[in-house]
Amino acid sequence: MVANEVAVLMGSISDWSTMKLTCEQLEKLGISFEKKIISAHRMPNELQEFGENARNKGIKVIIAGAGGAAHLPGMIAANTTLPVIGVPIKTRTLNGMDSLLSIVQMPAGAPVATLSIGDAGAKNAAILAAQMLGITQTSVQEKLIALKETQRQAAIESEARFD
Numbered sequence: 001m002v003a004n005e006v007a008v009l010m011g012s013i014s015d016w017s018t019m020k021l022t023c024e025q026l027e028k029l030g031i032s033f034e035k036k037i038i039s040a041h042r043m044p045n046e047l048q049e050f051g052e053n054a055r056n057k058g059i060k061v062i063i064a065g066a067g068g069a070a071h072l073p074g075m076i077a078a079n080t081t082l083p084v085i086g087v088p089i090k091t092r093t094l095n096g097m098d099s100l101l102s103i104v105q106m107p108a109g110a111p112v113a114t115l116s117i118g119d120a121g122a123k124n125a126a127i128l129a130a131q132m133l134g135i136t137q138t139s140v141q142e143k144l145i146a147l148k149e150t151q152r153q154a155a156i157e158s159e160a161r162f163d
């Protein structure tokens with residue numbers, strides 16, 4: 001069986017509407033991934049086990065989305081040497097500032113590549129993971145070049161929408 005290259009983790013099923021955008025973008029880039037609910041707070045044993053085994057399963061990059069007291073990305077980073085990308089989920093109470101600050105302020109020695117709050121961060125997480133994989137995989141690099149070209153065309157064509 002061919003291993004999935006990316007793991008998309010989220011603290012709760014309530015994060016899915018955001019993290020779905022990560023998965024959709026990974027699909028468009030042709031990157032194999034697995035998605036899982038893992039919570040540092042609610043599933044500490046499973047979190048540790050996942051972090052410790054991820055590299056042996058063939059995973060190369062971990063994306064972790066969490067909201068509020070968002071300890072999941074940092075705790076995964078504590079348990080693996082794989083790169084971890086953090087997605088702060090937008091919250092109703094504090095608009096995701098709680099998530100952002102919980103993820104971004106890691107102590108030296110356990111980095112989490114923290115993206116922006118919400119949907120853009122979720123989409124960018126997939127693109128950033130692809131860029132990491134694209135360092136050595138020409139096929140991924142080609143998909144990224146095509147994505148940039150699509151975005152460029154869309155921006156140029158958007159001028160036609162001026163009133």
Ligand SMILES: Nc1c(C(=O)O)ncn1[C@@H]1O[C@H](COP(=O)(O)O)[C@@H](O)[C@H]1O
Nearest residue numbers: 011012014039040041066067070071072
């Ligand atoms: N931040 C964390 C962690 C964690 O970091 O371990 N586990 C769940 N959560 C977050 O709690 C929020 C509310 O979750 P529920 O809707 O399940 O109560 C979610 O955004 C989730 O990511």
